[in-house]
Amino acid sequence: MQIYNVTMINHHTFFTALWRWRMRRILKCHLIPHHTWQSITKRMPVLRELDAVQMAHLREMTSWFLDQKTINGAQGLDVTLEMKVTVAAQACLLILNLGVEYFDGWIEVLLYPAAFSVNHTEVDSIGVIHNETSVLAGESWLRGPVILSWDNVEQDAYYYKAGHNVVLHEFAHKLDSLNGAMNGMPPLRRGMSRKRWSDTFYEAYGELCLQLRTGESPSINHYAATSPAEFYAVLSEYYFTAPDILKKFSPDVYEQLALFYRQPVSQ
Numbered sequence: 001m002q003i004y005n006v007t008m009i010n011h012h013t014f015f016t017a018l019w020r021w022r023m024r025r026i027l028k029c030h031l032i033p034h035h036t037w038q039s040i041t042k043r044m045p046v047l048r049e050l051d052a053v054q055m056a057h058l059r060e061m062t063s064w065f066l067d068q069k070t071i072n073g074a075q076g077l078d079v080t081l082e083m084k085v086t087v088a089a090q091a092c093l094l095i096l097n098l099g100v101e102y103f104d105g106w107i108e109v110l111l112y113p114a115a116f117s118v119n120h121t122e123v124d125s126i127g128v129i130h131n132e133t134s135v136l137a138g139e140s141w142l143r144g145p146v147i148l149s150w151d152n153v154e155q156d157a158y159y160y161k162a163g164h165n166v167v168l169h170e171f172a173h174k175l176d177s178l179n180g181a182m183n184g185m186p187p188l189r190r191g192m193s194r195k196r197w198s199d200t201f202y203e204a205y206g207e208l209c210l211q212l213r214t215g216e217s218p219s220i221n222h223y224a225a226t227s228p229a230e231f232y233a234v235l236s237e238y239y240f241t242a243p244d245i246l247k248k249f250s251p252d253v254y255e256q257l258a259l260f261y262r263q264p265v266s267q
């Protein structure tokens with residue numbers, strides 16, 4: 001047993017050391033230049049609560065993101081460094097205190113110039129095939145790319161609107177899908193209770209659905225009532241952009257998200 005424990009520790013230490021070495025190498029060669037980072041991020045309201053140390057950490061994680069993931073343009077969109085940093089900095093805000101391994105399992109971000117149409121085919125419970133065309137600001141595929149409309153990314157990044165941020169929304173789906181399914185429960189931190197999380201979210205989700213059924217005007221974006229996965233993604237948008245509204249809607253969900261994301265948010 002003793003030998004087993006020592007082996008485990010050595011194994012862990014080896015990978016931690018390897019990871020640190022790789023991160024140092026990435027930051028040495030690919031750290032986003034200071035003036036580029038400053039000029040882009042100082043205009044983003046969602047980052048305003050971060051102090052200098054947290055901003056420095058976010059700059060490192062954003063640099064890591066740009067080295068490890070690809071951000072490609074669709075429909076002829078020429079993706080600039082400014083666009084890449086705008087997407088990556090907001091995506092990394094979600095995992096600032098979680099760690100880069102929360103973005104494992106996929107590599108591509110696809111950027112459309114504006115909202116894009118998608119055609120989904122679904123087979124319903126009696127076997128009838130439905131084709132639906134929707135116009136989307138973003139989409140996140142299980143084990144696949146994140147697809148975003150630059151128009152919407154830019155709007156949400158630079159012009160504050162409470163409860164709206166397409167980048168936070170789509171990358172929250174990535175955290176959620178890390179354990180194999182989008183069901184509103186990302187892999188939680190050690191010490192957090194899965195039961196507490198699901199009870200809390202289930203109750204708040206039911207509350208929102210009830211508000212909509214009874215014709216009451218919902219206290220948060222009604223899109224959250226689409227499914228538990230959308231509920232978690234939308235509430236993550238509120239956590240970072242309008243925590244006061246989230247606290248009012250459900251102090252318990254706010255508490256769970258604060259335990260998970262563990263970072264200061266703008267009030």
Ligand SMILES: [Zn+2]
Nearest residue numbers: 169173230233
């Ligand atoms: Zn969604």
